[in-house]
Amino acid sequence: MQNFDPSQPDGFNQTMDSSVSADGLPIIAERYTVPARSGVAVYLATGQTLTITNPTGWQVCDFWAFNAAELHEYMSMSHVHTDLLSVFPKVGDSLVSNLRNPLLTLTQDSSPGVHDTTIAACDANRYKQLGVPHYHENCADNLRQALLVIGQKAPLVPAPFNLWMNVPVAPDGSLAWAAPVSKPGEAITFKAEMPVYAVMSACPQDVTPVNGDEGQPSALEFVVHEG
Amino acid sequence: MQNFDPSQPDGFNQTMDSSVSADGLPIIAERYTVPARSGVAVYLATGQTLTITNPTGWQVCDFWAFNAAELHEYMSMSHVHTDLLSVFPKVGDSLVSNLRNPLLTLTQDSSPGVHDTTIAACDANRYKQLGVPHYHENCADNLRQALLVIGQKAPLVPAPFNLWMNVPVAPDGSLAWAAPVSKPGEAITFKAEMPVYAVMSACPQDVTPVNGDEGQPSALEFVVHEG
Numbered sequence: 001m002q003n004f005d006p007s008q009p010d011g012f013n014q015t016m017d018s019s020v021s022a023d024g025l026p027i028i029a030e031r032y033t034v035p036a037r038s039g040v041a042v043y044l045a046t047g048q049t050l051t052i053t054n055p056t057g058w059q060v061c062d063f064w065a066f067n068a069a070e071l072h073e074y075m076s077m078s079h080v081h082t083d084l085l086s087v088f089p090k091v092g093d094s095l096v097s098n099l100r101n102p103l104l105t106l107t108q109d110s111s112p113g114v115h116d117t118t119i120a121a122c123d124a125n126r127y128k129q130l131g132v133p134h135y136h137e138n139c140a141d142n143l144r145q146a147l148l149v150i151g152q153k154a155p156l157v158p159a160p161f162n163l164w165m166n167v168p169v170a171p172d173g174s175l176a177w178a179a180p181v182s183k184p185g186e187a188i189t190f191k192a193e194m195p196v197y198a199v200m201s202a203c204p205q206d207v208t209p210v211n212g213d214e215g216q217p218s219a220l221e222f223v224v225h226e227g
Numbered sequence: 228m229q230n231f232d233p234s235q236p237d238g239f240n241q242t243m244d245s246s247v248s249a250d251g252l253p254i255i256a257e258r259y260t261v262p263a264r265s266g267v268a269v270y271l272a273t274g275q276t277l278t279i280t281n282p283t284g285w286q287v288c289d290f291w292a293f294n295a296a297e298l299h300e301y302m303s304m305s306h307v308h309t310d311l312l313s314v315f316p317k318v319g320d321s322l323v324s325n326l327r328n329p330l331l332t333l334t335q336d337s338s339p340g341v342h343d344t345t346i347a348a349c350d351a352n353r354y355k356q357l358g359v360p361h362y363h364e365n366c367a368d369n370l371r372q373a374l375l376v377i378g379q380k381a382p383l384v385p386a387p388f389n390l391w392m393n394v395p396v397a398p399d400g401s402l403a404w405a406a407p408v409s410k411p412g413e414a415i416t417f418k419a420e421m422p423v424y425a426v427m428s429a430c431p432q433d434v435t436p437v438n439g440d441e442g443q444p445s446a447l448e449f450v451v452h453e454g
Contacts, residue, residue: 004299072231078304078347078386081402087345088400098384100352118314118345120305125327156383157325159305169396173315175308 007153009141010124015039016149024150024197026224034061034220037204039142041150043068044192047227049107052200052220054164057184058212060203061163061220062121062139065095065103068195071152073097075104077117077159087117087169094193095161102193111186116162118175122205123157130207142201152197163188165203165210179212191227234380236368237351242266243376251377251424253451261288261447264431266369268377270295271419274454276334279427279447281391284411285439287430288390288447289348289366292322292330295422298379300324302331304344304386314344314396321420322388329420338413343389345402349432350384357434369428379424390415392430392437406439418454 015038020026024043034040067073076098083096094102127136140157147154166178202220242265247253251270261267294300303325310323321329354363367384374381393405429447
């Protein structure tokens with residue numbers, strides 16, 4: 001445990017072969033895939049938009065954003081809660097950093113808007129606890145690899161914005177795992193408020209029903225446009 | 228912003244003079260004070276208990292714990308949510324780290340048990356946004372200073388466990404600032420499940436009603452016992 005490096009994955013997968021380019025710069029209007037169980041990081045200049053599509057409707061996307069000039073500044077769910085006074089961001093809302101600067105604005109959402117901000121990214125230890133005897137792909141490692149492959153390092157694994165993840169919050173504070181309510185082809189769009197690396201992980205969770213009752217992880221798609 | 232160091236405070240206060248000792252080791256059964264608007268870090272060996280008392284009843288304590296051997300492992304609210312399937316930890320619950328290891332167990336709570344796990348620590352930027360024209364003491368800087376003064380560095384400012392902070396969560400996900408419901412002298416106790424640095428900040432928030440409608444930050448008290 002001494003000299004633990006948060007940027008290093010516990011294991012590797014096809015994320016290392018799935019980058020959009022060597023430095024994360026995308027081709028504008030090109031349609032990209034986040035392969036099932038994998039992660040991809042993409043650079044967004046100020047004003048550019050990122051649209052993430054859920055082809056199956058049931059696939060959760062663990063989503064992060066980092067200030068491209070200083071990755072110690074990152075989208076922070078606890079700061080988002082404080083800023084919005086809500087655990088459910090909606091169209092028009094800013095998504096702020098740990099320094100309370102807007103990184104992204106949620107500009108469009110064709111899904112019912114059910115996304116989670118309370119739950120941690122799955123990681124190697126999570127699957128051990130769930131009884132998986134071997135290494136299991138996980139969103140934390142997908143984030144780390146997606147950044148490594150474009151020459152960046154995650155200084156930590158922040159709490160993600162879990163797109164299409166359905167975690168109802170009861171008045172007594174209890175949470176539940178529920179299947180996504182989104183439909184095939186629904187999409188969500190973010191506008192960059194500063195240069196950022198946005199990172200998407202097609203959540204490989206197939207033990208709990210996070211990705212629908214069938215538990216079959218699938219791919220996501222995304223496209224970057226000029227604002 | 229380049230080479231931002233999360234361990235360095237934006238300003239200093241009496242936290243730099245409030246440590247229990249040079250290395251954070253407490254005298255067992257000694258009653259210590261966290262002065263109003265300040266922070267204190269204390270080392271807990273496995274099995275030792277930390278009891279934090281709220282003399283006024285209205286004072287919020289921003290609370291963190293770090294693996295004493297590796298501060299990149301820290302109590303993580305998003306992992307606590309996943310582990311407990313709740314945003315409100317209760318007596319008997321483990322408080323896990325970002326590596327999903329139990330750091331502390333919440334063993335006793337004489338207050339009504341209303342604590343928050345969704346809101347970020349206040350910081351210099353928060354008070355700027357609230358219109359305070361000068362530097363304002365804040366929980367993020369109290370954490371950083373409390374660790375610096377015992378020779379440790381915060382690798383980040385994790386989302387805190389906000390003891391006695393009353394942030395109701397509505398079914399639509401909206402949050403509210405409400406006054407603490409605790410009474411003078413109520414206390415909460417944690418048992419260390421591994422050697423940790425526990426850090427308490429007597430929240431200096433006097434702009435929003437987090438510390439009661441009077442908004443008068445007050446001191447906290449704590450004591451460490453052998454288990």
